[in-house]
Amino acid sequence: MEPAGIETFVLEREALVRLGIFAFVFVTMLIWELIAPRRKLSVSKALRWTNNLGLLVLNSVVLRLMFPAAAVGIAYSVAEQEWGLFNLVALPLWFEIFVAVLLLDFAIYLQHRLMHQLPVLWRLHRVHHADLDFDITTGSRFHTIEIIVSMLFKWGVILLLGPALVAVLIFEVLLNGMAIFNHANVSLPGAIDRIVRSLLVTPDMHRVHHSTLVQETNSNYGFNLSIWDRIFKTYIDQPKMGHDAMIIGLAEFRDAKQVDQLPGMLGLPFVGKS
Numbered sequence: 001m002e003p004a005g006i007e008t009f010v011l012e013r014e015a016l017v018r019l020g021i022f023a024f025v026f027v028t029m030l031i032w033e034l035i036a037p038r039r040k041l042s043v044s045k046a047l048r049w050t051n052n053l054g055l056l057v058l059n060s061v062v063l064r065l066m067f068p069a070a071a072v073g074i075a076y077s078v079a080e081q082e083w084g085l086f087n088l089v090a091l092p093l094w095f096e097i098f099v100a101v102l103l104l105d106f107a108i109y110l111q112h113r114l115m116h117q118l119p120v121l122w123r124l125h126r127v128h129h130a131d132l133d134f135d136i137t138t139g140s141r142f143h144t145i146e147i148i149v150s151m152l153f154k155w156g157v158i159l160l161l162g163p164a165l166v167a168v169l170i171f172e173v174l175l176n177g178m179a180i181f182n183h184a185n186v187s188l189p190g191a192i193d194r195i196v197r198s199l200l201v202t203p204d205m206h207r208v209h210h211s212t213l214v215q216e217t218n219s220n221y222g223f224n225l226s227i228w229d230r231i232f233k234t235y236i237d238q239p240k241m242g243h244d245a246m247i248i249g250l251a252e253f254r255d256a257k258q259v260d261q262l263p264g265m266l267g268l269p270f271v272g273k274s
Helices: 004-035 045-066 070-081 093-117 119-129 144-161 165-181 190-196 203-210 227-231 262-270
Strands: none
Touching (some): 004 165, 045 262, 093 119, 093 165
C-alpha cells in the first residue's frame, strides 16, 4: 500500500495532472509540427482537426459519464479491497511502480494487437487508421466504442494486478502524452531517432504502423516502449516506400468526406468488410 499522502494527492489531482501534461505535450508538439513538419499534409487541416478533436471531446464526455472514477478510481477500489497480484506481496513502492508501469505498457501492446487481429475489434480500430494524414490529432482519434472497450480492458488489467494508484497515474500520463508524441508530424535527426527508439516509440517508428501496406499496418504496435515489438518480432524499421512517399490510411477508405468527418468516422465500423 502506498503512503496516504501520495494516495490523497493522486485521487484529488489526477484529472488536473493528466490534463496539464496532455496540454503541455500537445502544444509542444504542435509548435514543432508548425516549425518543422515531417510530411506535407494532403487533407485540409481545418477539416481534420475540427473532426478529430470533435471526436476527442465526444469521447471525453462519454468516458466521464460512463466511468467517472476512470482508471485511477478503479485502482483505488482495488487497493481498498486488497485485490490483485501486487496486494499479495510486499514490495518497495518504487519497484512496484516500475513493474506495474511495465506490465500495463505490455498489456496495451497486447490490446493493440488484438484490435488488429480480431475482426470485430478491427472494425472499431480502423477509424484510427483511416485518417488520411498523420499528425498530433491522429493520436486522439478513436471510435467511441473502442474507447469504452479500452477502458474496460484497462479495468480488467488493474483488477488483476492491483497496482499502486501513483503507478496508474504515471501510466495514464504516459499513455496520453506518448500518443501525441509518436503521432506527431515531426522527425528526430537519424542518429537521435535510432538512440531514442531503442527504448521508446518515435514518430518515424509509429508512422510505419499507419501505412496502407497491410504488412506495415500490422507492425510497430507499441505506444511507449519499443521493446515489445522487438521481442515479439512485430518491428519494422522503415516503410517500404520511405517516409515521404508512403501512403497514410487504409487503401479501401480514401474519401475524406467519409473518413475525416465526424459522422463518417462514427459510422465507419458499420460499413464495408472487416
